[in-house]
Amino acid sequence: MPTADRHTAHSSVTLDRREGPYGEVVLRERGDDFEIIANGCFLMDTADGRSERLLIDAALAALSAGRTDPAVLVGGLGVGFSLAHAAAEPRWGRIAVVEREQAIIDWHLDGPLARISAVALADPRTAILATDLVTYLRTTxxxxxxxxxxxxxxxxxxxxxxxxxLYSASGLADCRERLNPGGVLAVWSAQPSTAFEQALKNAGFIGVRTEEVRVARGVPDVVHLALRDG
Structure with a gap:
C-alpha cells in the first residue's frame, strides 16, 4: 500500500521503502512514472529512457561487424530500460544483468516495474545476477x-x-579483463567527464569517446565508450 497520498498531479506516492545492506532504497510513483531513490539520492525514473537505450545501442554499434551472438552484461537493473532494450534486439546472445538491491529485483519480478521488464525477464537469453557489480567483476x-x-x-x-x-585503475582493469578481445565498455553518466576518459586510456582501452544525449535543460547525459584491443 502507498505510504503517502497523492495531493497534486506532481506529488509522489511512496510505493515501497526498504533498508538493505547498502542503505535505504525507495520506489516512488509520480503521475504515470516511477522513480528510484537510494539513500536520498535520485537515481533514475521512467520519464524518458533515451540515454539508457543509447547505452545498449552504442555498445552494439561499437562491436566489430560479423561478431555472432555477442554476450552483454548490463550493470544495474534500475527501472529496466537498458535490459528491456537489450532483450528487444535479436542480435544479442547471452544477456546478464547484475543488481545488488533485492528490492529492485522484486519490483521487477512481481511489482510495478514488471510492466517495463516482464518480456525481457522471460527471454531465455536473460539472467539476473543478484550481486554487487564491483565484486562480480573482480571475482568472476x-x-x-x-x-x-x-x-x-x-x-x-x-x-x-x-x-x-569501479572507476579507479583497478576497477577499470577488472572491466577490461571481463571483456573478450575487441569488446566494448559503455558507462552511462549524467555529465561528461574528461578525467574518466583519460582514466580509460590509462587503463589500456582504445577508441575512447563520448556520445551525448541532449536534454531540455542543463548538461547532457552521456555514454562513455572504450574498446579492449583485439
Missing part, C-alpha cells in the same frame, strides 16, 4: 563482448562510496 571468470554499466549518476557522482572503486 565470465567474459562478455559488452559491458553496459549504469549503477551511479556517473564516475564523478557515485551512489555509495564503495562504487568509486
Amino acid at each position: 571468470t565470465d567474459r562478455y563482448d559488452a559491458l553496459c554499466l549504469d549503477i551511479d549518476n556517473g564516475p564523478d557522482w557515485t551512489v555509495t562510496e564503495d562504487n568509486g572503486s
Whole structure:
C-alpha cells in the first residue's frame, strides 16, 4: 500500500521503502512514472529512457561487424530500460544483468516495474545476477563482448562510496579483463567527464569517446565508450 497520498498531479506516492545492506532504497510513483531513490539520492525514473537505450545501442554499434551472438552484461537493473532494450534486439546472445538491491529485483519480478521488464525477464537469453557489480567483476571468470554499466549518476557522482572503486585503475582493469578481445565498455553518466576518459586510456582501452544525449535543460547525459584491443 502507498505510504503517502497523492495531493497534486506532481506529488509522489511512496510505493515501497526498504533498508538493505547498502542503505535505504525507495520506489516512488509520480503521475504515470516511477522513480528510484537510494539513500536520498535520485537515481533514475521512467520519464524518458533515451540515454539508457543509447547505452545498449552504442555498445552494439561499437562491436566489430560479423561478431555472432555477442554476450552483454548490463550493470544495474534500475527501472529496466537498458535490459528491456537489450532483450528487444535479436542480435544479442547471452544477456546478464547484475543488481545488488533485492528490492529492485522484486519490483521487477512481481511489482510495478514488471510492466517495463516482464518480456525481457522471460527471454531465455536473460539472467539476473543478484550481486554487487564491483565484486562480480573482480571475482568472476565470465567474459562478455559488452559491458553496459549504469549503477551511479556517473564516475564523478557515485551512489555509495564503495562504487568509486569501479572507476579507479583497478576497477577499470577488472572491466577490461571481463571483456573478450575487441569488446566494448559503455558507462552511462549524467555529465561528461574528461578525467574518466583519460582514466580509460590509462587503463589500456582504445577508441575512447563520448556520445551525448541532449536534454531540455542543463548538461547532457552521456555514454562513455572504450574498446579492449583485439
